[in-house]
Amino acid sequence: MHSHKILNIASADITLQQRLSRELGISPLLAQLLLNRGISSAEEGQKFLNPRLEDLCDPYDFKQMPQAVERVRQAVRDKERVLIHGDYDVDGITALALVKNTLQGLGISAGHHLPHRVKEGYGLSDEIINKAKQQRASLLITVDCGINNRRQISELKRNNIDVVVTDHHEPAAGLLVDAYAVINPKVKGCGYAFRDLAGVAVAYRFCQALAKETLQEDLDLVCLGTIADVVPLVGENRVIAKEGLKKISQSKRPGLKALIERSGIKGRSIDSTFVNFIIAPRLNASGRMDSAEMSLDLLMSRQFDEASKLAEAVEVQNRQRQKVEGRILQEAQEIIDRDINFKEHRIIVLSKKDWHPGVLGIVASKISDRFYRPTIVISVSDRLCKGSGRSIKNFHLFDALSQCGHLLEDFGGHAHAAGLVISKDSIEEFKKSINALAKKTIRLEDLLPRLDIDMEIALGQFNEKIILELQRLEPFGAGNPEPLFYSRSLKLKGQPQILARNTIKFRVSDGDAVFQAIGFGMSALEGNFQQSSCFDMVYTPRMDNWQGESSIILEAKELFFRQV
Numbered sequence: 001m002h003s004h005k006i007l008n009i010a011s012a013d014i015t016l017q018q019r020l021s022r023e024l025g026i027s028p029l030l031a032q033l034l035l036n037r038g039i040s041s042a043e044e045g046q047k048f049l050n051p052r053l054e055d056l057c058d059p060y061d062f063k064q065m066p067q068a069v070e071r072v073r074q075a076v077r078d079k080e081r082v083l084i085h086g087d088y089d090v091d092g093i094t095a096l097a098l099v100k101n102t103l104q105g106l107g108i109s110a111g112h113h114l115p116h117r118v119k120e121g122y123g124l125s126d127e128i129i130n131k132a133k134q135q136r137a138s139l140l141i142t143v144d145c146g147i148n149n150r151r152q153i154s155e156l157k158r159n160n161i162d163v164v165v166t167d168h169h170e171p172a173a174g175l176l177v178d179a180y181a182v183i184n185p186k187v188k189g190c191g192y193a194f195r196d197l198a199g200v201a202v203a204y205r206f207c208q209a210l211a212k213e214t215l216q217e218d219l220d221l222v223c224l225g226t227i228a229d230v231v232p233l234v235g236e237n238r239v240i241a242k243e244g245l246k247k248i249s250q251s252k253r254p255g256l257k258a259l260i261e262r263s264g265i266k267g268r269s270i271d272s273t274f275v276n277f278i279i280a281p282r283l284n285a286s287g288r289m290d291s292a293e294m295s296l297d298l299l300m301s302r303q304f305d306e307a308s309k310l311a312e313a314v315e316v317q318n319r320q321r322q323k324v325e326g327r328i329l330q331e332a333q334e335i336i337d338r339d340i341n342f343k344e345h346r347i348i349v350l351s352k353k354d355w356h357p358g359v360l361g362i363v364a365s366k367i368s369d370r371f372y373r374p375t376i377v378i379s380v381s382d383r384l385c386k387g388s389g390r391s392i393k394n395f396h397l398f399d400a401l402s403q404c405g406h407l408l409e410d411f412g413g414h415a416h417a418a419g420l421v422i423s424k425d426s427i428e429e430f431k432k433s434i435n436a437l438a439k440k441t442i443r444l445e446d447l448l449p450r451l452d453i454d455m456e457i458a459l460g461q462f463n464e465k466i467i468l469e470l471q472r473l474e475p476f477g478a479g480n481p482e483p484l485f486y487s488r489s490l491k492l493k494g495q496p497q498i499l500a501r502n503t504i505k506f507r508v509s510d511g512d513a514v515f516q517a518i519g520f521g522m523s524a525l526e527g528n529f530q531q532s533s534c535f536d537m538v539y540t541p542r543m544d545n546w547q548g549e550s551s552i553i554l555e556a557k558e559l560f561f562r563q564v
Helices: 014-024 028-036 042-049 065-077 090-105 126-134 150-158 199-211 216-228 235-249 254-262 272-289 293-300 304-339 357-371 397-403 424-441 464-473 523-531
Strands: 006-009 082-085 111-113 139-143 162-166 181-183 348-353 375-380 384-390 410-413 417-423 450-453 485-499 503-509 514-519 532-546 549-563
Touching: 014 028, 014 042, 028 042, 028 464, 065 139, 065 162, 065 181, 065 199, 082 090, 082 126, 090 139, 090 199, 090 216, 090 272, 090 293, 111 126, 126 150, 139 199, 150 162, 162 199, 181 199, 199 216, 199 235, 216 235, 216 272, 235 272, 254 272, 254 293, 254 304, 272 293, 272 304, 272 357, 293 304, 304 348, 304 357, 348 357, 348 424, 357 375, 357 384, 375 417, 375 424, 384 397, 397 410, 397 417, 397 424, 417 424, 464 532, 464 549, 485 523, 503 523, 514 532, 523 532, 523 549
Parallel strands: 006 450, 082 111, 082 139, 139 162, 162 181, 348 375, 514 549
Antiparallel strands: 375 384, 384 417, 410 417, 485 503, 485 532, 503 514, 532 549
């Protein structure tokens, strides 16, 4: 936890709150939480609280959907060779599995290409051009990539290979690739009303148009990729996540069943937290450590015995990923302790020989969270060095890299995450250059993390009915965070209890109500309770089910102690 944080407590709008409460038949508390999420009308509230598949746009709202579909049907009629180009993350893998299965249902046994994260990097490379020519393919379909591969797609076209692009990334400089058809909600004038779909959701709309079916059973894959890609869980993404989580919990897909069983969450009701922290990291592990083919094979497996072996292999790779990531984190911390001067360095830039490129993004993210500073982590090699960066709220990382572009061989990304390629000889100059830029653009107050809190509240306002009502806001994720509440001047009741994994459990009272509270990773704060007269707490309330008994528990996110 950071010693200083800016607490941003949402302002209550009592008039709107009461109106929404009355029109939707919900508590004023839930009504305020909807207002905090930008929902101010009963119609919007109804759609948010009761998302339905019928609320999705028509796939044919994409203006180029008709020609994309017709091109595939032509390939079916003429028995053409078709290739699908995917990506190595969960969004790309699920999209590839979905399109491959759909084409198989149409009679096309399509080949595929999954780029290697380290050897090829993101998007289309010369490798796919050679592969398409060698396999005499006449149609290439991209999923979760392609919108910015103008050179490669033009080269494919010159070789009489048509390309249908399905993607969700921003077109660079607004320029369009010369593809046969482009299905991308971020393309200006595409016709589709919701622009924040994940790559797998764009592929899903394409597959629905191809199959002339809703493909509800495939929502497990669509949900996995959507949640894992951290797109805002609002609008159509909320519909996909809500319906898809039900499908994951009941999935008949052998690969998913085996993965859930191997992960130790069999029989649990799968929510977005399970996807984000248990399922997605395992599926991502193979693409981080080597090739993503193993995770694709797992998702496409038809036999449970085969799926179980693949799930075990994915588990082994995930443990290897954790081990490598832990070692790099430790080495990165040693460099920070030795070399980083926080008065001078507003951006943390770390480099060391032979750090595994597949985990640099995770390491950068964890360091950025720990110190609340933009962080770039670079793996040094004798040739070109690869790096990955993560940023904070008020610093546009991609723009900063653009201004240092003369020192980079290549770079890409967006405001909060980016990748780069740099020569070894340019690293030190790059560190100085980007920090000089940061000194001009990052204010000291920007380096204080902000905590967006839904409401300051008395503990007595919580009861089981309210907590169950709050569950209607699920699934939580980007764009729809778990509700956070703030209560002041709380006192400890009894003695805190230290549990496994640095967890502390304690009873808390505001003088009127008493609740159990739990703080994961907060056991080091045990002594603070004894030295303080009272404390303020930021927390999320939830129902705790233990041995058949249900009770309210407050999950502490931040504790602010007042000295005796």
